[in-house]
Amino acid sequence: MSYPTKYTRQYDYVSYQNANPARPLPADKVHADFNQVALSTNEIVDFLKTSLRSDGAVMNGSIGFDQLSTSVKAMTGDPTSVETLLSAASASAESAAASAGAAGTSATNAATSETNAATSASSATTSASSAATSAANAATTLANALVRGNNLSDLANVSTGLNNLGGVSFLTVQAASSGQKAQARSNIGVGTDAAATKSDQQAGTSTTAAVTPSQQQQHDCSAKAWALFHWSGSALVIDASYNVASISRSSAGIYNVTFTTPFASTAFCCQVTTEIAGNTPEGVMAIVAQGSRSAGSVQVRFLNQAMSAPVDPSAAHLVCYGRQ
Incomplete structure (x- = not known):
């Protein structure tokens, strides 16, 4: 049996993301890279089966x-x-x-x-x-x-x-120190920065780390929360959302948004827009209530055309950016 195929990244996701910050990663490229990872992993498993048993011990007859x-x-x-x-x-x-x-x-x-x-x-x-x-x-x-x-x-x-025979079992290898494991990965050509971490995403400087779905949103240019909602006349309806635990209506035009995963601090930004029906005076001004931001929530308000009183819009759009 020949040695397993080493994994080689197929596509420069960082350059793509820098050039297209608002677009998702290309699914065909991600799929191709995952196929290469799966191929290398499967070949490594098959290669290990030639010398290790399922219980982690050395395969009988593999060492003379x-x-x-x-x-x-x-x-x-x-x-x-x-x-x-x-x-x-x-x-x-x-x-x-x-x-x-x-x-x-x-x-x-x-x-x-x-x-x-x-x-x-x-x-x-x-x-x-x-x-x-x-x-x-x-x-x-x-x-x-x-x-x-x-x-x-x-x-x-x-x-x-x-x-x-002076051998060791698979369980003994698992108990090796982090340094020994790092050396073992180096010996077989497996790097330690194959996937981007949260800190990699926030730094935004790595040109080798691959961005996985679980860490994609950690980049500063990615939205950390968003919601489409409206007041039906008797109840608040969240039409679609991400990282929004709940939205409550204090009174006409005043809404409190609570995040599922809070921000790291109050230093985050929210954009609020509205939909209006025809030429009605609703939703002309959408604002973030001053002093309402906390790490876990924010209050948004909507004023009529004269900006003299709060009013419920036909629908409201909210997008928030910052670090979590």
Whole structure:
């Protein structure tokens, strides 16, 4: 399997937004970028599945003794592969057989040569001892090979197998420090500023951060609240709105607007306009009541043509800008 495809942003949203501050992001470009993110994410998941199990542990059989570094192999006391260890065991067994044969030859020589009998017997004893030692060494070497091989097979306790190989589980990786995680992202080419944050939007200077739907409205040029409403004669009707929790009518032409998410301070701006029916004197002047702004609400008023008394407009439009 080849390495996963690194994500590359397809479109310069910041330049587009700067050139078109009142227009939404182009849906086809956003869709294309999300498709690229999905492609990279899916390939990363598929790539991880080749070496990790669903419980976060290393996939059985994905790590062999030959994959370990020379320094790790040396820690086991024998920097050779399992195949080499088995070969050494076989060679030791053959040496033991050869030593046993030499012992037999020495015994025969002892029988045919009385003068050399004692020497031959001694040689036979030495050869037999060597054979025993060689056989013991072969057994130890084979046992070591089997233990190491067992580290890579299905175990009743997977954590023990991981520890024997010096490995770590997925949960251990999740507990890594922020610095370690940042280094890991850097190693695979994943940046830390892929999506714009609230502060990025308010600063408005990044040329690499992608604007997501959840942060788009945080830019200073974006409306934080708006509403279309009217007085039906007996009840107040909110025809459409954004970030408006409620609107109440104190009396004719006087309305109190409460925001769902308040502003950060009273330093925000509201634009109020009206609709009028024909040549009626209603809604000629729409104003924000002085001193009425709080972080969570504002009062708007509508005056008749002579600006002598408040009056209810056919419909009212409200848009507010500022930081939340």
